[in-house]
Amino acid sequence: MKLLFGLRPFEFEDFFSGIHDKNIDLSNLDYLSAVKRLIDTNIRHFEITADLAYVLPGLITENTIAQLKKVKKEYNISFSVHLPLWSIEPASPNRFIQKASIECLIHSINLFKSLTPTSWVLHATGALIAEFSRLKLPQMAYSVMMSQFATLAQKSIEHILDHTKIDSRTIAIENVEFPFQFMESCLEELDLGICFDTGHLLAGYSGKWDFMEFYERYKDRIIEIHFHDGEYPRIDHRPLGKHQLPVKKFLQRLLHDNFSGPVVFELSYKEALESLSYIKEIVPEVFD
Numbered sequence: 414m415k416l417l418f419g420l421r422p423f424e425f426e427d428f429f430s431g432i433h434d435k436n437i438d439l440s441n442l443d444y445l446s447a448v449k450r451l452i453d454t455n456i457r458h459f460e461i462t463a464d465l466a467y468v469l470p471g472l473i474t475e476n477t478i479a480q481l482k483k484v485k486k487e488y489n490i491s492f493s494v495h496l497p498l499w500s501i502e503p504a505s506p507n508r509f510i511q512k513a514s515i516e517c518l519i520h521s522i523n524l525f526k527s528l529t530p531t532s533w534v535l536h537a538t539g540a541l542i543a544e545f546s547r548l549k550l551p552q553m554a555y556s557v558m559m560s561q562f563a564t565l566a567q568k569s570i571e572h573i574l575d576h577t578k579i580d581s582r583t584i585a586i587e588n589v590e591f592p593f594q595f596m597e598s599c600l601e602e603l604d605l606g607i608c609f610d611t612g613h614l615l616a617g618y619s620g621k622w623d624f625m626e627f628y629e630r631y632k633d634r635i636i637e638i639h640f641h642d643g644e645y646p647r648i649d650h651r652p653l654g655k656h657q658l659p660v661k662k663f664l665q666r667l668l669h670d671n672f673s674g675p676v677v678f679e680l681s682y683k684e685a686l687e688s689l690s691y692i693k694e695i696v697p698e699v700f701d
Contacts, residue, residue: 503515
């Protein structure tokens with residue numbers, strides 16, 4: 414396989430299988446087993462959802478990570494980590510919220526650092542800033558506001574880099590619901606990587622972009638791809654071939670550019686397999 418396709422364990426597990434007759438039984442949830450089952454399907458990259466360590470205490474512990482390190486070596490697989498985003502706002506103008514967000518992100522990096530992830534996917538702005546980005550304001554006022562949020566995000570990332578000492582190029586800033594052009598200064602000044610979320614771009618969350626123009630503009634910084642279909646307005650996380658993602662053109666371009674980062678399906682397990690079948694049909698050279 415010429416591209417490294419990946420999945421997110423537990424996003425594809427039937428979480429509600431632990432619920433029987435309205436009684437919740439989470440005793441059978443096992444992250445390590447979820448990874449091993451996906452390895453058996455020939456998946457060789459896994460993006461860890463770091464939020465799980467907080468919302469399901471005990472699911473991912475230091476012991477779990479130690480076991481994942483052994484599995485990584487045994488099966489020659491790789492991991493990336495999607496840093497927490499639930500309740501997180503690195504660009505918050507409220508300094509107490511910003512400080513707590515920074516502390517959580519640092520804690521998460523330190524927790525998973527020994528796994529040596531290929532990338533740390535980061536939402537530099539969160540749900541609060543997404544609300545502001547939807548405001549209908551005069552262009553000048555809008556630009557000033559978005560620039561201020563980008564500056565706050567940059568200060569948070571600087572703090573994270575100072576306290577974790579990780580390579581700045583392993584931080585992959587995801588294009589989320591925030592006009593991405595306002596992040597360019599931060600990307601350049603801190604020398605950061607990018608996680609290109611295909612569905613987010615197609616849905617219009619990250620501003621008005623032509624899909625391939627976005628890729629060409631930032632390809633030298635893209636170190637991970639979140640792969641799912643979508644279309645404007647506000648449709649994303651759909652199986653490939655259903656909407657506006659130029660799958661064949663994009664994958665051929667990735668092959669041409671020798672892209673070596675993970676291409677992670679942000680879909681259900683069933684939808685990911687459906688999408689892989691679609692790729693085999695229209696871009697078989699990916700699997701040569």
